[in-house]
Amino acid sequence: MTQKTIDLRSDTVTQPTDAMRKAMAAAPVGDDVYGEDPTVNRLEALTAEMLGKEAAVFVSSGTMGNLASVLSHCGRGDEMILGDQAHIFSSEQGGSAALGGVHPHTLPTEPDGTLDLELVESSIRNDDEHYPRTRLLAVENTHNRSGGRCLPVAYMDAVGKLAHEHDLRLHVDGARLWNAAVALNVPPARLVQEADSVSVCLSKGLGAPVGSVVAGSAGFIRRARRMRKVLGGGTRQAGIIAAAGIVAITEMVERLADDHANARQLAQGLSQIDGILVDPETIETDIVYFELTRADLTTAQLSAGLKELGVLVNPTNKTHLRAVTNFSVTSDDIERTLDAFARVFQSQDHGSGDGVRVYG
Numbered sequence: 001m002t003q004k005t006i007d008l009r010s011d012t013v014t015q016p017t018d019a020m021r022k023a024m025a026a027a028p029v030g031d032d033v034y035g036e037d038p039t040v041n042r043l044e045a046l047t048a049e050m051l052g053k054e055a056a057v058f059v060s061s062g063t064m065g066n067l068a069s070v071l072s073h074c075g076r077g078d079e080m081i082l083g084d085q086a087h088i089f090s091s092e093q094g095g096s097a098a099l100g101g102v103h104p105h106t107l108p109t110e111p112d113g114t115l116d117l118e119l120v121e122s123s124i125r126n127d128d129e130h131y132p133r134t135r136l137l138a139v140e141n142t143h144n145r146s147g148g149r150c151l152p153v154a155y156m157d158a159v160g161k162l163a164h165e166h167d168l169r170l171h172v173d174g175a176r177l178w179n180a181a182v183a184l185n186v187p188p189a190r191l192v193q194e195a196d197s198v199s200v201c202l203s204k205g206l207g208a209p210v211g212s213v214v215a216g217s218a219g220f221i222r223r224a225r226r227m228r229k230v231l232g233g234g235t236r237q238a239g240i241i242a243a244a245g246i247v248a249i250t251e252m253v254e255r256l257a258d259d260h261a262n263a264r265q266l267a268q269g270l271s272q273i274d275g276i277l278v279d280p281e282t283i284e285t286d287i288v289y290f291e292l293t294r295a296d297l298t299t300a301q302l303s304a305g306l307k308e309l310g311v312l313v314n315p316t317n318k319t320h321l322r323a324v325t326n327f328s329v330t331s332d333d334i335e336r337t338l339d340a341f342a343r344v345f346q347s348q349d350h351g352s353g354d355g356v357r358v359y360g
Helices: 018-026 038-051 062-073 095-100 117-123 153-165 177-184 218-230 239-251 256-271 299-308 331-350
Strands: 055-059 078-083 103-107 133-140 169-174 197-201 212-216 287-292 320-324
Touching: 018 239, 038 055, 038 197, 038 212, 038 239, 055 062, 055 218, 062 095, 062 133, 062 169, 062 197, 062 212, 062 218, 095 103, 103 117, 117 153, 133 153, 153 169, 169 177, 177 197, 177 256, 212 218, 256 287, 256 320, 256 331, 299 320, 299 331
Parallel strands: 078 103, 078 133, 133 169, 169 197
Antiparallel strands: 055 212, 197 212, 287 320
16 A cells, blocks of 8 residues: 655645535636626635625735735835745745836845834835835735744734825735634734735635635725736636635635644654754744754755655755645654654664665
């Protein structure tokens, strides 16, 4: 019997559930560009309600959702303030600048994923013809590169208050906002109460095969829908995929607590291994970044050795790796993962054994 592969590369590898597949097969559909797909309309209405916003629009991806939002808030030559480790800045191909002419003004991201609000305030441009006009402030919750850290309610309120005092708009990249809501035990709407727009993913931990939703005021969503079209995101019978999204937000949110518990279990176990540096106290959701401190083993070698044992973990650079728990990973899988780490380390100490090969 083939042993199960434990895939910790990302929560994006999650497979849709049987309930999602059945819902997709049975979904009533129509032409969404005409606003006639009842399943898409239901998904948008449900998501808007859950996020406490007037309206929402279904988009193909989180990247499209963020880009449509930025372009709906900013014109060419306008400025957006965001963190230097923000996904919008680091991992979305500079779309806001490339396609919208929006100037990114990056500030240092704090270890907990926040931005220093005093620094944010001092970075807002005066009305001077030499400067771009500061129009938008963007934050990320949870914060991916900070290890899935949650931005708490008090901070989200404060950042929204600051933005609005200076006539800025606040966009929340909430790809994993559901994780933050579960970890903080607050409704997702409370986290984005002060936000003018929010983009949330239906895939990742929720398990839908594709799609995100952008929510905001009715006027904002009209603009975002137009931006979705110019970005190539107008769809026809999209209810087939929106149906999985409905299952995701109605059945899969609360179970994210299991992913969080498994991530803490993994971090706790890794912290006991000589040669790995991780602080379990910083693990709040499903993402575990950890440092390899052994000089005789590279992250690429460690990743290759784990793969030989059926565990997939991605290096992020020459010293760090990232593991992300998800719906397909159980507590027993975490124990097997920790055993695989120990075996790779032992193999490196004593030469290849037990069928483990560590590649150079």
